Amino acid sequence: xxxxxxxxxxxxxxxxxxxxxxxxxxxxxxxxxxxxxxxxxxxxxxxxxxxxxxxxxxxxxxxxxxxxxxxxxxxxxxxxxxxxxxxxxxxxxxxxxxxxxxxxxxxxxxxxxx
Amino acid sequence: xxxxxxxxxxxxxxxxxxxxxxxxxxxxxxxxxxxxxxxxxxxxxxxxxxxxxxxxxxxxxxxxxxxxxxxxxxxxxxxxxxxxxxxxxxxxxxxxxxxxxxxxxxxxxxxxx
Numbered sequence: 001x002x003x004x005x006x007x008x009x010x011x012x013x014x015x016x017x018x019x020x021x022x023x024x025x026x027x028x029x030x031x032x033x034x035x036x037x038x039x040x041x042x043x044x045x046x047x048x049x050x051x052x053x054x055x056x057x058x059x060x061x062x063x064x065x066x067x068x069x070x071x072x073x074x075x076x077x078x079x080x081x082x083x084x085x086x087x088x089x090x091x092x093x094x095x096x097x098x099x100x101x102x103x104x105x106x107x108x109x110x111x112x113x114x
Numbered sequence: 115x116x117x118x119x120x121x122x123x124x125x126x127x128x129x130x131x132x133x134x135x136x137x138x139x140x141x142x143x144x145x146x147x148x149x150x151x152x153x154x155x156x157x158x159x160x161x162x163x164x165x166x167x168x169x170x171x172x173x174x175x176x177x178x179x180x181x182x183x184x185x186x187x188x189x190x191x192x193x194x195x196x197x198x199x200x201x202x203x204x205x206x207x208x209x210x211x212x213x214x215x216x217x218x219x220x221x222x223x224x225x226x227x
Contacts, residue, residue, distance in 0.1 A: 034215050043118070043204050043218035044157075051213060089157065101147070101170050102216060104157035 008087075010109040019077040021108045023090035028071060032093035034102065035064060035075045039086045047075070047088075077110075085112045115141060118219035120205050126225045132193040135222045139186050139207030146188040147216060148180060151202040160203075163188055164210060192224075200226045 013019045025033070031052040036044035050057045050064045050073075057064050063076040073090050087109050091102040119138040127133050139146050147170075148160040159172035163182035180190040186207075192199055202223050206216035 032213055036218075041220070043206075043220045046215045046217060049213065049215050091157075101159040101162060101172065102149075102157075103159075104149075106156045 023073040120219040137205030143207035145210040149204045
């Protein structure tokens with residue numbers, strides 16, 4: 001079926017280090033991508049998004065990189081903190097205009113070691 | 115501004131029963147989407163509503179249905195529950211702009227026994 005990303009790997013990082021979470025998407029025609037963070041017992045929380053006409057977008061401590069050539073998306077978290085521990089999902093917009101559905105990756109679990 | 119609110123937070127039902135889940139979107143958001151989250155399948159799109167009309171539907175059986183009211187609040191219904199329907203059901207709203215991210219509620223955890 002449709003998929004963005006294939007596995008649920010775990011990334012373990014030391015507090016204060018930078019984290020890089022990767023995601024592969026399948027639809028080269030997709031034009032909008034979003035990263036979400038999901039903590040235990042909560043719904044996915046919006047982190048940052050990027051349109052396909054951009055290669056990079058920065059937020060507070062986070063950067064998203066988009067490589068359309070290889071259909072790859074990454075989320076970089078600077079100075080990772082214990083509160084960053086969660087499952088991170090990339091999502092790809094599929095559809096026209098505002099009527100769309102998101103295709104989610106299976107997620108990456110980020111563990112921050114104190 | 116209050117976030118997306120879903121009720122109830124937890125539900126336990128028996129096979130064959132039906133269930134109705136409720137979602138109140140962020141104020142001003144007119145698009146409401148529903149997703150199912152399970153450990154095996156991850157996050158799967160159910161349907162999307164805008165101005166009381168279903169605009170998009172995922173690959174789920176007809177037992178899954180929904181509706182949206184004039185105040186943008188939405189409900190989803192699952193009839194003839196099966197064990198495999200046990201999941202976290204997430205509602206998300208957006209302001210329906212082209213680059214408008216979905217904002218999710220904390221979900222309703224449905225357990226079917």
